[in-house]
Amino acid sequence: MKLERLIGVVLRAGVVLSSTCFTVGLVVYLLAGYTDLSRLILQTGVIVLLATPVARVVVSIGQYVSERDWTFAALTLIVLLELMASAAAALVLNRRL
Amino acid sequence: MPVVTATLALIIFSVGAVSGSLGALLGIGGGVFLVPFLNLVLGFPFSVAAAISLTTVIATSSSVSAASAGKQLINMRLGMLLEVATAAGSFLGGMTAQLIAQSVLQKLFGFVAAGVALVMLTRLQRRNVILDPTIDPGVLGARYYEAESGGMVTYRVKRLPLAIGASFVAGNLSSLLGIGGGIIKVPALNAWCGIPLRAAAATSAFMIGVTATAGAVIYYGRGQLEPALAAAAVLGVQLGSWSGMRFGAFASVKGLKLMMAAVLFILSAMMFLRGGR
Numbered sequence: 471m472k473l474e475r476l477i478g479v480v481l482r483a484g485v486v487l488s489s490t491c492f493t494v495g496l497v498v499y500l501l502a503g504y505t506d507l508s509r510l511i512l513q514t515g516v517i518v519l520l521a522t523p524v525a526r527v528v529v530s531i532g533q534y535v536s537e538r539d540w541t542f543a544a545l546t547l548i549v550l551l552e553l554m555a556s557a558a559a560a561l562v563l564n565r566r567l
Numbered sequence: 568m569p570v571v572t573a574t575l576a577l578i579i580f581s582v583g584a585v586s587g588s589l590g591a592l593l594g595i596g597g598g599v600f601l602v603p604f605l606n607l608v609l610g611f612p613f614s615v616a617a618a619i620s621l622t623t624v625i626a627t628s629s630s631v632s633a634a635s636a637g638k639q640l641i642n643m644r645l646g647m648l649l650e651v652a653t654a655a656g657s658f659l660g661g662m663t664a665q666l667i668a669q670s671v672l673q674k675l676f677g678f679v680a681a682g683v684a685l686v687m688l689t690r691l692q693r694r695n696v697i698l699d700p701t702i703d704p705g706v707l708g709a710r711y712y713e714a715e716s717g718g719m720v721t722y723r724v725k726r727l728p729l730a731i732g733a734s735f736v737a738g739n740l741s742s743l744l745g746i747g748g749g750i751i752k753v754p755a756l757n758a759w760c761g762i763p764l765r766a767a768a769a770t771s772a773f774m775i776g777v778t779a780t781a782g783a784v785i786y787y788g789r790g791q792l793e794p795a796l797a798a799a800a801v802l803g804v805q806l807g808s809w810s811g812m813r814f815g816a817f818a819s820v821k822g823l824k825l826m827m828a829a830v831l832f833i834l835s836a837m838m839f840l841r842g843g844r
Contacts, residue, residue, distance in 0.1 A: 473643060478636030481629045481776075488626070489805060492798035499795060500573055512794035519622055519801065520784060522629050523776035530647060546647050549777060552654035556781040559662060560788020 473533045477526050484522025491515030524553055568793055569611055576799040578609070583623060583803020590627070590804075591811025593827055594768060596775075597804055598624055598746035599683050602676065603834045607841060613669040613676075615793065617745025618786035621779045622797040623804040624747045628776030630805065632769075639711040640769035642762070645724060648707065649734040649770075653748070653778040656738025661785035664743050673842030676744050677835045683750045684831035687824055695763045696720035711766060725761035733759075734774070742782020747775045 495511035502508065527550050534543035569575065582604050583597070590597030598620040605616035635641055664672065700710055700719035708723040724730070733755035737748035749771040756767035786792050 474636045474639075474641065477643075478633050481633035481636070485626065485630045485633060485805075489802065492802050496576065496795065496798055496802070499571075499576075504571055504795065509794065512798050515801075516622065516787065516792065516794045516797055519625055519629075519797075520780055520787065523625060523780045527650075527777060530643075542644060542647060545651055549647065549650045549654050552651070552658055553777070553781055553784070556654075556658045556661060556784045557788070559658070560785045563662075563665060563785065563789055 473530065476529055476533065480526050480529050481522060484518060484525065488515045488519040488522065491518060524550070527553065568615065568790075569609070569796070571793060571795045575609075576795060579605070579619070579796055580799040580803040583800040584807035584810075587623070587627070587804035587807025587809075588811035589807075589823075589827060591808040592823060593687060595683060595687060595750050596624065596627065596747035597807065598744075599680055599750070599831065600834075601800065601804075602745045603680070603838055606673070607834075607837055612791075613672045614664060614786060614789075614791045617664065617672075617743075618783060618792040619797050619800045620745035621742065621783040621786065622792065623800050624741070624745075624779040625776050625783060626801045626805055627808055628747070628772055628774075628779065631808075632773045632776065635769050635772075638769075639709070640766055641773045642707070642709045642766055642770045643773075645707045645709075645730075645762075646770045646773045649730060649752075650774050650777050652731045652734040653738030653741070653752075653774055654781045656735040656740075657742040657778045657781035658785075660739040660742035661782040663739075664782075665785070665789060670842040672743060673838045675740075677837075677839030677842060679740060679744060679746070680831050680835035680838065684828040684835065686750055686754055687831070688828050695722050695757070695761050697722065708761075709766065713763075720763070722763055722766065723761055726759050730756055730760045738778045738781070741775070741778050742785070745782075747772075748778060749775055 491511050492515040495508050495515055499508040531543055531546045586597030586600040589600055601620045602616045605611045606613050698716055698720055702721045704721050705723050710719050710721045713720045733752055737751040741748035752771045753767045756762040757764045
């Protein structure tokens with residue numbers, strides 16, 4: 471099935487990229503301490519890690535739309551909106567509390 | 568927020584490796600071991616422990632699902648439908664976790680850890696498969712190749728509202744406690760909803776990444792996620808679950824299950840006592 475293979479590629483890319491950032495970031499940290507550079511690389515790893523499931527949802531929406539499977543396109547879109555709501559809530563909470 | 572040192576990063580990497588391999592061997596995910604260690608032994612605030620654990624949950628979900636995608640075990644449609652419920656539960660859990668006291672979360676963790684131990688000991692396995700590849704699986708059911716029966720098998724999804732309810736609860740507990748939540752979904756999907764255990768486990772592992780992200784983003788935005796410690800934990804868990812899956816076939820899991828159930832009961836009691844203070 472096409473969607474499964476596509477999702478497999480997205481997930482694997484996310485895992486490889488974030489793990490690489492984590493490894494390089496920790497090595498830089500061990501060699502040079504908690505500098506701006508090591509912090510930046512590690513932050514990038516975290517963001518890639520968090521973005522991977524989001525990317526998987528976006529790819530699924532695209533695939534369901536291209537198959538004209540509107541029910542599942544809508545359900546997957548709701549999941550994306552829920553993830554966006556979490557991100558928005560995080561920003562709001564960050565300012566308020 | 569704990570101060571990052573090389574020793575602390577190394578400790579967390581090692582604990583991650585142990586949790587990850589136990590999780591892979593026992594099929595329960597490693598969060599239930601990682602969170603109490605970070606909270607009780609290293610003394611991290613509960614929210615910081617849960618945030619680190621959630622990042623390892625996301626990494627495990629992504630790598631396990633990347634490996635199993637294409638083998639037809641993941642039921643994508645059912646997964647995407649139930650994600651609507653898990654992500655909503657997780658969003659609310661992440662918000663709630665910011666508002667309630669650490670002692671309440673510790674007590675809740677104590678209850679859930681005891682529940683996980685009980686499920687692990689008594690796990691029923693219903694086959695739920697129809698040995699007829701021509702039968703209609705319906706909109707949400709599926710077919711997959713089952714080695715035991717040497718052919719394609721079919722299953723249909725029953726009692727969908729129960730599956731949705733269990734997914735919501737699993738998502739909620741996931742971001743409140745920093746665990747994956749598979750231990751709640753998988754038995755429900757298998758025992759009540761007609762889904763074979765392996766398909767339920769693969770589909771649950773697939774959903775957990777999105778579920779945990781909805782919660783982890785909130786902890787991250789609140790500044791409760793320390794990137795260096797998350798990195799050490801994720802790399803440790805990745806190494807642990809990889810070796811757990813690799814060598815799991817050679818190990819006797821039964822004795823390990825009994826031992827780890829005992830460990831979980833102890834962790835549960837410790838969390839409960841700490842929360843009661």
